[in-house]
Amino acid sequence: MAPPPPPPPNEDNSISHDSSSNDQHRPISTIVIIIAMQTEALPLVDAFQLTEDTNPLFPKGTPWVRYYGSYKALNVNIIWPGKDAVLGVDSVGTVSASLVTYAAIQALQPDLLINAGTAGGFKAKGACIGDVYVASEVAFHDRRIPIPVFDLYGVGLRRGCSTPNLVKELDFKVGKLSTGDSLDMTPQDEASILANDAVIKDMEGAAVAYVSDLLKVPVMFVKAVTDIVDGDKPTSEEFLQNLSAVTVALGKAVTQVVDYISGKSLSDL
Template identity: 75%
Template sequence: MASHGNKSEEEAAISEAPNTPISTIVIIIAMQTEALPLVNRFQLTEDLDSVFPQGVPWVRYHGVYKDLNINLIWPGKDSTLGVDSVGTISASLVTYASIQALKPDLIINAGTAGGFKAKGAVVGDVFLAADCAFHDRRIPIPVFDMYGVGLRQAHSTPNLVKELNLKVGKLSTGDSLDMSPHDESSITANDATVKDMEGAAVAYVADLLKVPAIFVKAVTDIVDGEKPTAEEFLQNLAAVTAALDNTVTQVIDFINGKCLSEL
């Protein structure tokens, strides 16, 4: 994964990628509702002898599908409030711990997201993110401002995009479900089609530890539409999760037997 939009670094990384088929995949998913259909689809089992530190709520489901070792990581429920551990902090921690414990060849961050009708998104669309950036880390000091945005490119997947006819757009990440005027300005500057609460954090850790990552995001709500975001998100979550499940399955089927450079 290249950082800060440097194509030459990305192309160099692909050319240096081992010419062996992808074997181990880690799928990072923030919400149980999003995770369970894939757990059932791939007949994964929960790891009761956890590879993670004692006491954390993180859950690993794992199994073998075709020629792939699949690990689906869900950050679990907050131990105090009992809700899904969404957001960038949990996403960063589980990504780091998963890479350390499982040594994946590829990370897939899958989940739901808000979309922008101004960029052509509609509810039910599934996007592959071309790159990820933050919209709520505003540091108005030269160079620190670029660090705050934290732009990272996803692993290049031209063949996957063509074969599955996937939509491609830029992803912007922040720790709030709603969108403040400051966030809106930053999201516009990021040229984002979709916004979520985890992607850029996963991208940061994956880039730090030099593990290729791709981002599959299904649109539950239209951020620049007329409906309240929370209401529209909850209304569409189940149906859009089914679309996400189908697309991730197609992505996994495509990846099976291929090298990173063939994606």
């Protein structure tokens, strides 16, 4: 007997998770929060009263840091890629994000991933400093491969897991997220971001989405706006100016998300 044909691709060329019905209705037990910067991570470590893992589950020599503990009947893990061994700065960007996401899923087998962090926002799309968004879709804006089909692979459009009840209850904004490895925005990046119809931009989200889709773990994205990309101030200046205050807003939002998740299944979100 011939094998059944593969399912037809989604018309919008995005890729969604295919968690089984049982997974959708089983109470969420273990969550992993992927977060790029120590400044973003530490308020949540305090909020959830987590402990740093002194015997890390990750390969020897990697700078990746895990904080863990129990919070409202959830096994909560915050994974931070750590500091660059040579330069001493946070290991931001898509390469670190994808590696640490893969390692965390393999080691911890979470029911849900949350990629939390700061992002740039577009005032033309209604974003303001301090706004918190849940990303409905994520895509890359700096992987330009102008060859048929490879172009779609480069964009890598993927959906976050569906959380309509959570978004309504917590009154978060919803918008599309675009990811690239540069803090600034070139004209080519801007054109791609506009094509992605993005409201916010970051340096990790689409990489986390790629790995979560590969290993079939649902993921949601919680992003707080530190800078207005299409505003008058230089991005780097505005980012540093607002980072501390916006990190507080991010910590509050992620705590609300985890509080809401406690005792619920994916289908409840």
